[in-house]
Amino acid sequence: MTSLKSLEVWFVTGSQHLYGEETLKQVAAHSKTIVASLDDAPQIPVTVVYKPTVKTTEEIYQVCMEANANPKCIGIIAWMHTFSPAKMWIAGLKILQKPLCHFHTQFNRDIPWAEIDMDFMNLNQSAHGDREFGFIMSRMRLRRKVVVGHWQDAAVLASIGGWTRAAAGWHDWQGAKFVRFGDNMRYVAVTEGDKVEAEIKFGYSVNTHGVGDLVKLIKEVADADLQKLLSEYEDSYQIESSLKKDKEKYQSLVEAARIELGLKYFLEQGNYKGFTDTFEDLHGMLQLPGIGAQRMMAAGYGFAGEGDWKTAALVRAMKVMGTGLPGGNSFMEDYTYHFDPANSLVLGSHMLEICPSIASGKPFCEVHPLGIGGKADPARLVFNAAAGPALNASIIDMGNRFRMLINEVVALAPIQGLPKLPVARVLWKPYPDMQTGCAAWILAGGAHHTGYSQNLSTEQMEDFSDMAGIECVVIDKDTRLRELKNQLRWSDAAYR
Helix, strand or coil, rough: CCCHHHHHHHEEECHHHCCCCCHHHHHHHHHHHHHHHHEEEEEECCCCEEEEEEECCCHHHHHHHHHCCCCEEEEEEECCCCCCCHHHHHHHHHHCCCEEEEEECCCCCCCCCCCCCCCHHHCHHHHHHHHHHHHHHHHHCCCCEEEEEECCCHHHHHHHHHHHHHHHHHHHHCCCEEECCCCCCCCCCCCCHHHHHHHHHHHHHHEEHHHHHHHHHHHHHHHHHHHHHHHHHHHCCCHHHHHCCCCCCHHHHHHHHHHHHHHHHHHHCCCCCCCECCCCCCCCCCCCCCHHHHHHHCCCEEEEEECCCCHHHHHHHHHHHCCCCCEEEEEEEEEEEECCCCCCEEEEEECCCCCHECCCEEEEECCCCCCCCCCCCEEEECCEECCCEEEEEEEEECCCCCCEEEEEEECCCCCCCEEECCCEEEEEEEECCCCHHHHHHHHHHCCCCCEECCCCCCCHHHHHHHHHHHEEEEECCCCCHHHHHHHHHHHHHHCC
């Protein structure tokens, strides 16, 4: 996932025959100019494709049908340059299955005060043409993105670009496959969920393979592949001395590499985009997949521990959405607290599996005992996460609906050393403060597993939730518990 340019969003301009051919020629010319500018904008990572102006019910229906069928098309940007009677849009909007961004703009930025006449007014009618279009979508109860502003404005381009990233993540979910090795961790509630409803709602499937299917491939790893991967470890990480060749822990690293290659083979052969496992069901494996799970995430796969397929799928979507941006996305878990009244913090980590895409500096490759799972000492990458703004996101199954929960946070460098903590970790302050942020998360039923992002925005995650048609709850600087409690009550009523 080095680039999203192979994906397309179609720019569709609405008008009608009322204004005559000369006006329609100007509409087309203006649309082409805007498309060329959007496609060239660094804020927009996908390809923006011009589509001829639609002027009739039949033309609108046709372009929506073609968008549905085109595997490269991940969404439509619609703009009403002139007035476009909205009843013409009903049939097309009813069948449109791709995300829709309503771009409320106009070709000229400023009113030409000295020259403006009725010809200019008839051509540049988006101020009320887009209101007509907006009404029909509201009347049809359609979810969509609305972006307002001039097409050359940097903030407008950033908003459209963020929406295209969300659309790329949503597109990636359609037909995606995620594998569970074994079931979820015994007696755990939040990692459960309705996989059938998820496939209906989200478009991806989740199916289980016995761990023996993975173990078979681990045993078949070719020695040449194994040696190549071990050399890659040497080049990429700071290897502790006991893991060097002929040292006492070297075989632990060899086994970790063998597990990683087995995972890689399995995911590639099955065309899976992510996976989950549980330390309670790894029969036939000598170690838990530590460095293997970390590196599969770094390669773009979704992952979550303890059978949490919802978070594994979310991590994959977040990785696609963040393609090409500085920073990374990782599986995460709220692990323990620092309740200093002057500096309250959350320590996020997991037993082994935090993605090195979020690391600050070159990770250390180490082997340590793991007091859970009953396996041999596993290899893992140990590092501190980079400081800066971030967010945690979680999808939870509320029984009658899925809920996306987002908490904006700011990550900090460790305030002290952690010499005895042999796992990757990140320290953060949740917004709006420790007490409110944590209470809000718990009131909303948030999971202990999340997708942690250094490069995605709340707006992008909200856009993604809208595309999925699910509830979205945000905890940020403005969150107040009284208001949040009411929001949750209203949501229960709305989704009943």
